[in-house]
Amino acid sequence: MTGPSPSIPHPVERLLPYWRGELAAAEAAAVAAHLESCADCRATLAAFTAIAGRLERAPDPTPPVHWGAFRAELREALEARTGRRRSARSWRLGALPAALAAGLAALVLYLAIPGQNGVPNGRGPAGENAAVDNAALASQLDLITDLDVVQRLDLLEDFDVIGRLDRLEPTGKS
Amino acid sequence: MADREPGAFDLLVERYQERAYRIAWSIVRDREDAKDCAQEAFIRLHEAAGSFAGQSKFSTWFYRILVNCCLDNRRRGRGWRRLLGWRDAADDEREDDPIERHPAPMEDPGERVDEDRQLSRLWAAVDALSPRQRAVVLLQCREGLATKEIAEVLEMSEPTVRVHLHRAFTTLRKRVGTTP
Numbered sequence: 623m624t625g626p627s628p629s630i631p632h633p634v635e636r637l638l639p640y641w642r643g644e645l646a647a648a649e650a651a652a653v654a655a656h657l658e659s660c661a662d663c664r665a666t667l668a669a670f671t672a673i674a675g676r677l678e679r680a681p682d683p684t685p686p687v688h689w690g691a692f693r694a695e696l697r698e699a700l701e702a703r704t705g706r707r708r709s710a711r712s713w714r715l716g717a718l719p720a721a722l723a724a725g726l727a728a729l730v731l732y733l734a735i736p737g738q739n740g741v742p743n744g745r746g747p748a749g750e751n752a753a754v755d756n757a758a759l760a761s762q763l764d765l766i767t768d769l770d771v772v773q774r775l776d777l778l779e780d781f782d783v784i785g786r787l788d789r790l791e792p793t794g795k796s
Numbered sequence: 797m798a799d800r801e802p803g804a805f806d807l808l809v810e811r812y813q814e815r816a817y818r819i820a821w822s823i824v825r826d827r828e829d830a831k832d833c834a835q836e837a838f839i840r841l842h843e844a845a846g847s848f849a850g851q852s853k854f855s856t857w858f859y860r861i862l863v864n865c866c867l868d869n870r871r872r873g874r875g876w877r878r879l880l881g882w883r884d885a886a887d888d889e890r891e892d893d894p895i896e897r898h899p900a901p902m903e904d905p906g907e908r909v910d911e912d913r914q915l916s917r918l919w920a921a922v923d924a925l926s927p928r929q930r931a932v933v934l935l936q937c938r939e940g941l942a943t944k945e946i947a948e949v950l951e952m953s954e955p956t957v958r959v960h961l962h963r964a965f966t967t968l969r970k971r972v973g974t975t976p
Contacts, residue, residue, distance in 0.1 A: 634959040638936075638965065644943050670965045671973070677937035683919050684821045684917055687831060689813060696809060696835045703839055 632660065637667045638674070810839055812855075815939065816862055822934040823866040823927045833869050837862035847959035852948055859941075859949040863931065870927060914921035914972070932957055 627748040632749055633653045639645050816837055840861050841897035848857055922930055928950065935941045935949060943961070947954045 635955070635962040638961050639943055639958060642942070669969045672967060673918070673968050674937050676915065677922070677933070680915050680918065682818065684830075685827045686820050687817055687827070689810075692813060692817070692835070693806075693809060695831075696838055699835055700839055700842060703843075741890075787967060 632656070632663055634666065636665070638670055641667060641671055642672075676734065799894075808841075810836075812858060816858075819862055819931070819934065819939065820866050823863065823931050824869050825923065829869055833865040833952075834862065836865045840865065854942075856945050856948050859935070859939075860951065863949055870895065918968070918972050921968050924971070925964050925967060926970070929960050929967075932960040933964045933968075936961065949965060 634642070634644060636649065640650055643650075645653065654664055657667065725769050816834040817830055819836070820833040823829065824830050824833055837858070841858055848854065861949065867938065874953070922933060931950065932946055935946045936943070940950065943954050943957050947957045950957065952960075
């Protein structure tokens with residue numbers, strides 16, 4: 623380039639920002655002053671603005687897309703992604719209560735067996751109350767679906783009964 | 797976003813889908829990849845909607861997500877190209893990558909008028925730019941973003957954007973001339 627302004631070198635990287643009005647006032651004034659005295663920079667700016675203008679006006683060269691299909695695919699991908707996350711989250715959230723439920727059910731069963739582990743055998747009022755409380759608690763927690771059977775857990779003293787527990791009548795007619 | 801306002805996300809997709817696809821295509825230069833990138837950007841937007849703190853314009857934030865998707869896509873593609881033994885572009889600054897020279901999927905101008913031929917040459921020259929330079933040029937000339945916004949989208953400084961712009965326009969000038 624020839625004929626640079628004595629004050630600044632060719633401000634080539636500021637020509638487009640200058641043209642777009644993005645420079646601060648002082649900087650823009652300096653570029654304008656340089657352009658006054660530099661034919662090369664004026665030619666560069668003219669060429670750049672011509673190219674920018676053509677690019678702005680040119681028809682869109684991107685290949686066409688069916689937007690309905692685009693949105694449908696997006697919806698599917700989004701559902702797949704959120705579905706996977708939801709199922710992973712529900713597995714994580716679901717596994718803990720299930721484990722707790724199983725543990726609590728085992729505890730209820732264990733405590734409800736009269737005479738075990740120092741727990742009263744259920745013959746006395748305290749033992750009966752404990753068994754009922756446990757069973758009621760368990761039913762509230764949805765751990766036990768057939769409360770009638772559980773409420774008659776004193777039958778579990780009998781190993782024969784335990785052996786045919788799966789055949790026990792739900793209404794307690796064993 | 798979708799949980800709170802089911803219609804808002806759809807509306808947003810409709811509003812931005814064309815721009816998203818156009819920008820994605822300008823970077824990845826493949827129709828299917830561009831669609832994938834645009835869709836992935838919307839999915840990331842959906843997931844990250846709560847994290848938009850409003851420091852920048854929403855469009856700037858979204859474009860940044862989109863450009864990151866495109867650059868991820870290109871990085872994956874570069875891995876494949878390397879595996880297939882193609883010369884790697886090494887960096888976005890180099891302009892002799894065969895991928896970068898891949899012509900734009902536009903119609904052959906054939907016997908069209910001069911203006912069409914010139915435009916065709918111009919787009920071919922734009923195609924031959926590095927992805928980053930191409931993105932800078934198209935974000936400015938096609939999407940109307942200011943240098944500051946482009947800097948935010950591409951996560952680079954304003955002076956760096958200016959350098960990219962200047963180099964890109966200098967290259968375009970050499971390739972297509974200066975005929976307005």
